[in-house]
Amino acid sequence: MSTLKVVSSKLAAEIDKELMGPQIGFTLQQLMELAGFSVAQAVCRQFPLRGKTETEKGKHVFVIAGPGNNGGDGLVCARHLKLFGYNPIVFYPKRSERTEFYKQLVHQLNFFKVPVLSQDEENWLEYLKPEKTLCIVDAIFGFSFKPPMREPFKGIVDELCKLQDRIPIVSVDVPTGWDVDEGPISHPSINPAVLVSLTVPKPCSTYIGEKHTTHYVGGRFIPRDFANKYGFEPFGYEYTDQILKL
Numbered sequence: 001m002s003t004l005k006v007v008s009s010k011l012a013a014e015i016d017k018e019l020m021g022p023q024i025g026f027t028l029q030q031l032m033e034l035a036g037f038s039v040a041q042a043v044c045r046q047f048p049l050r051g052k053t054e055t056e057k058g059k060h061v062f063v064i065a066g067p068g069n070n071g072g073d074g075l076v077c078a079r080h081l082k083l084f085g086y087n088p089i090v091f092y093p094k095r096s097e098r099t100e101f102y103k104q105l106v107h108q109l110n111f112f113k114v115p116v117l118s119q120d121e122e123n124w125l126e127y128l129k130p131e132k133t134l135c136i137v138d139a140i141f142g143f144s145f146k147p148p149m150r151e152p153f154k155g156i157v158d159e160l161c162k163l164q165d166r167i168p169i170v171s172v173d174v175p176t177g178w179d180v181d182e183g184p185i186s187h188p189s190i191n192p193a194v195l196v197s198l199t200v201p202k203p204c205s206t207y208i209g210e211k212h213t214t215h216y217v218g219g220r221f222i223p224r225d226f227a228n229k230y231g232f233e234p235f236g237y238e239y240t241d242q243i244l245k246l
């Protein structure tokens with residue numbers, strides 16, 4: 001059995017479909033909770049608060065959530081970061097009307113007093129000052145991005161490209177704007193400091209620069225036989241960890 005390290009977007013969608021199908025019965029909410037939780041753990045691993053000054057601890061984690069499930073991962077991640085003692089702020093310019101569930105995720109952020117900025121709050125760039133921001137979580141688009149990028153996200157990603165040398169970006173599952181299989185197809189493109197691949201890395205992850213980008217796998221919810229069925233070995237997560245550095 002080949003131990004392929006990546007699966008195509010088609011296979012990733014098939015994996016999701018089977019995980020949420022009648023035999024296995026995961027709900028999207030369950031997978032998103034574990035996915036978002038693993039991204040929060042990766043932020044903590046990469047940007048630990050322990051031993052940091054009060055100023056460092058007061059910096060924001062700026063989570064940009066897109067209109068789909070990648071965005072949902074970001075909303076979940078922000079909630080866990082708050083519980084971990086971080087200072088998340090969510091920018092959610094285009095709120096998904098897909099299901100009630102997204103509204104509940106925003107209610108939970110309100111409950112935890114995590115600010116959720118919408119598009120008409122022009123001051124979102126105010127939060128992107130290096131001295132105020134620990135990192136940016138890119139939860140804009142995942143494996144369903146189809147170019148060309150439409151506004152308001154094109155403008156947002158252009159700003160991120162200008163800032164990424166001064167504020168580290170943590171990309172959820174796929175760096176936004178990359179093709180899930182072909183990698184960075186448009187320029188300029190996001191070049192994340194951290195990539196958290198969910199369930200299993202996608203082909204685009206082979207285009208990250210290993211010196212520049214720390215790569216984690218998260219979304220720990222599949223057993224060995226299921227992984228082998230899709231041609232890969234399960235990842236050797238340590239004990240209760242929700243992420244593994246690759």
Ligand SMILES: NC(=O)C1=CN([C@@H]2O[C@H](COP(=O)(O)OP(=O)(O)OC[C@H]3O[C@@H](n4cnc5c(N)ncnc54)[C@H](OP(=O)(O)O)[C@@H]3O)[C@@H](O)[C@H]2O)[C@H](O)CC1
Binds near residue numbers: 070140148
């Ligand atoms: N198994 C797991 O680990 C799980 C992964 N999850 C995450 O889900 C995303 C995939 O989510 P999906 O909703 O299928 O897609 P995206 O979030 O990537 O984006 C879809 C939305 O983006 C809009 N879109 C697409 N292309 C463009 C564009 N060029 N310009 C503007 N907007 C765009 C699209 O809008 P449409 O109108 O085109 O439909 C969608 O609104 C995966 O990557 C993981 O992060 C889940 O958490 C489940 C478990």
Ligand SMILES: [K+]
Binds near residue numbers: 139
């Ligand atoms: K992303």
